[in-house]
Amino acid sequence: MEITTITFQPTSTRRQLYYPYLLSVWRSSYRTLFSPQTEKRALMTNLVKGGTSFAVPPHTTIMKALPRSVMTSAVSFNEAEEDAFEMLRRFYLHKARSWKIPDITLQYSTLVYVPFEYYVKQTRWLKKDALFLYEPLSNSEEPLKKHPEILEHVSAKEAIG
Secondary structure, eight states, rough: OOOEEOOOOOOOTSSSEEEEEEEEEEEEEEEOOOEEEEEEEEEEETTOOOOOEEEEEOOEEEEEEEGGOOOOOOHHHHHHHHHHHHHHIIIIIIIOSSSSEEEEEEEEEEEEEEEEEEEEEEEETOEEEEEEEEETTEEEEEEGOOHHHHHHHHHHHHHHO
């Protein structure tokens, strides 16, 4: 299966997991106290848990991935786009102090997978083996048990594989 993922350098000793997001780019026109403004904003919507945040459009590549290493979406594209629109509308009404209802139009949206790697590592204090999650983009790692939706997917995948 071919997917669009954020560019990263995979580690051969760790197992990969791809988390779905919807990248949407919007053009918004609004009026401030002084003059009309037009901006282009990118938003990333989490397709597993929901929720939208501002983002910088990442560099992406198309790559092949095993279907079982790709998490399934729980939120539809339409729901994700509606959530992104509402978040952006509220931002302009409350934070940007728009003097007029903003005109917001969707430029494009695309499905992007954020790569994660997971592996077994001994814990620091108890010296027990535990699953850890590593995000190559931010170079951060933490115990997999802090992310129940990913842990559930990994548990199901490991039981099958």
